[in-house]
Amino acid sequence: MKVTVVGAGAVGASCAEYIAMKNFCSEVVLVDIKEGFAEGKAMDLMQTASLNGFDTKITGTTGDYSKTAGSHVAVITSGIPRKPGMTREELIGINAGIVKEVTENLVKHSPDVIIIVVSNPMDTMAYLVHKTSGLPKHRIIGMGGALDSARFKYRLAEALESPISDVDGMVIAAHSDTGMLPLLSKATRNGVPVTEFLSEEKQQYVIEETKVGGATLTKLLGTSAWYAPGAAVSVMVQAIACDQKKMIPCSLMLDGEYGESDICLGVPAIIGANGVERIVDITLTEEEKAKFAEAAKAVREVNGDLKF
Numbered sequence: 001m002k003v004t005v006v007g008a009g010a011v012g013a014s015c016a017e018y019i020a021m022k023n024f025c026s027e028v029v030l031v032d033i034k035e036g037f038a039e040g041k042a043m044d045l046m047q048t049a050s051l052n053g054f055d056t057k058i059t060g061t062t063g064d065y066s067k068t069a070g071s072h073v074a075v076i077t078s079g080i081p082r083k084p085g086m087t088r089e090e091l092i093g094i095n096a097g098i099v100k101e102v103t104e105n106l107v108k109h110s111p112d113v114i115i116i117v118v119s120n121p122m123d124t125m126a127y128l129v130h131k132t133s134g135l136p137k138h139r140i141i142g143m144g145g146a147l148d149s150a151r152f153k154y155r156l157a158e159a160l161e162s163p164i165s166d167v168d169g170m171v172i173a174a175h176s177d178t179g180m181l182p183l184l185s186k187a188t189r190n191g192v193p194v195t196e197f198l199s200e201e202k203q204q205y206v207i208e209e210t211k212v213g214g215a216t217l218t219k220l221l222g223t224s225a226w227y228a229p230g231a232a233v234s235v236m237v238q239a240i241a242c243d244q245k246k247m248i249p250c251s252l253m254l255d256g257e258y259g260e261s262d263i264c265l266g267v268p269a270i271i272g273a274n275g276v277e278r279i280v281d282i283t284l285t286e287e288e289k290a291k292f293a294e295a296a297k298a299v300r301e302v303n304g305d306l307k308f
């Protein structure tokens, strides 16, 4: 299994590191536009191989996409991250051009590739990849829900004062400060609804902290997060590489599912060797349905700013 990661910055390098450490891929190719940067990151990571005990070969290239030929999976992390006080949507002006160009280069050299889109605003960037790549829809997957769900579980465990391994939960809808939908109604502690343990006030705290999870870290770090995003991508790549048929919320092109069409939004899906094996239709409460529709409306407005 050959994986390309475009953008050797904070998220791209973290993603390459987690993929290598889990030892399920033969090769990871890092690509960046900054001269020598991907080569340097690849060399540094390869010098951890004997220390961390992995055999994955990591190489780097400055924009030579012929080195990515025959990739099974490609992860797009190229583009600028937000600074404190910004929204993800404000990145569209610079990132749309980068994502479009990168997509064209990837597909040219790996026509059978499955693309995982990370660059923000992610739901809109995933939509852009659909509109410009010509790839079938099961081979384009936006990463947001896997990360947001991990943050939801972190906040749930904090509120429950429980180990994170006791907690399960999922976030769907948009990967944005306002459009995220943490499904509190379905979150559990060892199979018991978390609503049985948490006061109304604590439930609201968990929801609000989850939704602004990325903004909170951006304020603390001065740039956006990378460890959990890298780990989330590695889980998705592993689900494809090992045909795990794992249920992961991902931003996918909808065609009537959840009442929406011609938009990429976070929904639960089975991820395996073919990329998206199927979208899972779960029952939402009336309030959740309304919030999903509201998130779709906001993402559609941002999509309207795209020029193809």
Ligand SMILES: NC(=O)c1ccc[n+]([C@@H]2O[C@H](COP(=O)([O-])OP(=O)(O)OC[C@H]3O[C@@H](n4cnc5c(N)ncnc54)[C@H](O)[C@@H]3O)[C@@H](O)[C@H]2O)c1
Binding pocket: 006, 007, 008, 009, 010, 011, 012, 031, 032, 033, 034, 037, 077, 078, 079, 080, 081, 082, 091, 095, 098, 101, 102, 117, 118, 119, 120, 122, 143, 144, 147, 175, 223, 224, 225, 226, 229
């Ligand atoms: N979807 C998510 O959950 C999620 C999570 C974290 C970050 N992000 C997004 O991922 C993106 C990257 O974040 P980061 O922290 O790694 O930023 P970063 O600045 O550390 O890295 C981005 C890299 O992209 C490279 N790049 C720019 N244009 C390129 C091009 N045309 N071809 C190849 N490489 C190019 C840059 O040189 C840089 O090294 C941002 O847009 C950020 O908002 C998304």
Ligand SMILES: O=C(O)C[C@H](O)C(=O)O
Binding pocket: 081, 082, 088, 120, 147, 175, 213, 214, 215, 217, 218, 224, 225, 229
């Ligand atoms: O918050 C950001 O801008 C980056 C990313 O989308 C995240 O959620 O960490």
